[in-house]
Amino acid sequence: MKKLISLILVLFLFACSNSEDTLYVLNWGEYIDLELVAQFEEEFNCKVVMDEVSSNEEMYTRIKAETTDYDIAVPSDYMVEKMISENMLKQIDFDSVDNQPDYFLELIDIQKIYDPNLEYTVPYFWGTIGLMYDFSVEQQVIENGWNILFEEVDGVDKVGMYNSSRDAVASALLYLGLDINTISDSDLEQAENVLKGFSYETFGSDDLKTKIVDHNLDVALVYSGDFFDQLYLTWEDGNDETFGFYVPETTNVWVDNLVIPTTSKNTELAHKFISFMNDIDNAYTNVNYVGYCPAIIEVYEIMLIPEEEWDGIIDHPFYFPLSEGTDGFVYRDLGEEHYQKLDEILINVKG
Numbered sequence: 001m002k003k004l005i006s007l008i009l010v011l012f013l014f015a016c017s018n019s020e021d022t023l024y025v026l027n028w029g030e031y032i033d034l035e036l037v038a039q040f041e042e043e044f045n046c047k048v049v050m051d052e053v054s055s056n057e058e059m060y061t062r063i064k065a066e067t068t069d070y071d072i073a074v075p076s077d078y079m080v081e082k083m084i085s086e087n088m089l090k091q092i093d094f095d096s097v098d099n100q101p102d103y104f105l106e107l108i109d110i111q112k113i114y115d116p117n118l119e120y121t122v123p124y125f126w127g128t129i130g131l132m133y134d135f136s137v138e139q140q141v142i143e144n145g146w147n148i149l150f151e152e153v154d155g156v157d158k159v160g161m162y163n164s165s166r167d168a169v170a171s172a173l174l175y176l177g178l179d180i181n182t183i184s185d186s187d188l189e190q191a192e193n194v195l196k197g198f199s200y201e202t203f204g205s206d207d208l209k210t211k212i213v214d215h216n217l218d219v220a221l222v223y224s225g226d227f228f229d230q231l232y233l234t235w236e237d238g239n240d241e242t243f244g245f246y247v248p249e250t251t252n253v254w255v256d257n258l259v260i261p262t263t264s265k266n267t268e269l270a271h272k273f274i275s276f277m278n279d280i281d282n283a284y285t286n287v288n289y290v291g292y293c294p295a296i297i298e299v300y301e302i303m304l305i306p307e308e309e310w311d312g313i314i315d316h317p318f319y320f321p322l323s324e325g326t327d328g329f330v331y332r333d334l335g336e337e338h339y340q341k342l343d344e345i346l347i348n349v350k351g
Contacts, residue, residue, distance in 0.1 A: 044276075073260075090260040123257055140156050141219055158201040158218045
């Protein structure tokens with residue numbers, strides 16, 4: 001949960017490493033405990049260079065460009081599928097991975113969709129998309145579900161939409177009761193029409209959660225991690241909790257994964273990094289920092305121990321991605337032409 005680590009300290013730790021090897025990691029922002037990174041450097045006498053991206057598409061572009069020899073990356077499900085099809089990932093040598101914990105069976109079933117033989121990926125965190133809302137409109141959100149993003153509801157005036165073509169269109173498809181992986185032009189036209197037919201207060205990303213907290217939005221489409229991240233910060237700052245999170249019965253479920261790109265020049269160290277992050281103590285420490293739902297069963301079970309002080313998180317009805325009554329579907333890789341269609345839809349919707 002502790003994310004406020006001084007950038008100066010981080011740079012000092014990286015610069016002062018008298019390392020023999022360098023591990024290049026491509027990750028999302030604030031998605032790993034940097035104290036664990038420093039511990040890994042010390043334990044394996046190496047230097048870790050951490051680059052950050054804000055989207056799967058950016059991650060793909062950075063790896064595809066081959067300007068940096070990335071040894072570890074953390075893409076989501078559909079991007080893994082795309083990278084496998086384009087021979088951009090190395091098979092993981094699991095004989096070289098010392099720690100191989102048990103993952104949730106529901107997660108493994110999802111993993112097999114984008115990595116059928118479980119050869120290229122190690123699950124990292126998982127979650128869903130859903131509705132973050134101001135407590136003042138809680139009842140309307142629960143009663144309306146996805147409808148609240150596309151229909152006028154009494155008392156709900158300011159609605160935020162995620163500024164991502166894949167997620168915005170998916171929410172419209174969920175509202176329409178259609179497949180989030182449809183390639184039907186008719187389905188996509190319907191999705192575009194319902195998005196166009198509603199007036200959104202704003203299109204955003206990480207800022208949506210803070211707008212909810214500041215009462216500048218009533219409800220918004222967010223990732224589950226956005227909500228829990230904001231919840232931790234609210235508790236740490238000692239502020240009152242004024243917002244909630246709701247996942248309708250049918251949603252998207254996502255899985256982020258540790259992978260080894262074909263750009264890797266230090267594959268042995270990459271396997272050590274995967275082993276290190278799979279260690280139960282390290283994985284728990286990382287969950288305590290990142291806050292998203294762990295993929296490892298034993299880490300989740302530790303969180304159930306009362307003295308671990310996860311009250312309000314572990315028992316939240318939507319912390320576990322596939323809570324009872326939730327039907328989750330993973331995004332599939334649908335090809336460049338389809339992604340261009342989705343981007344065009346969002347451009348048209350935003351006017």
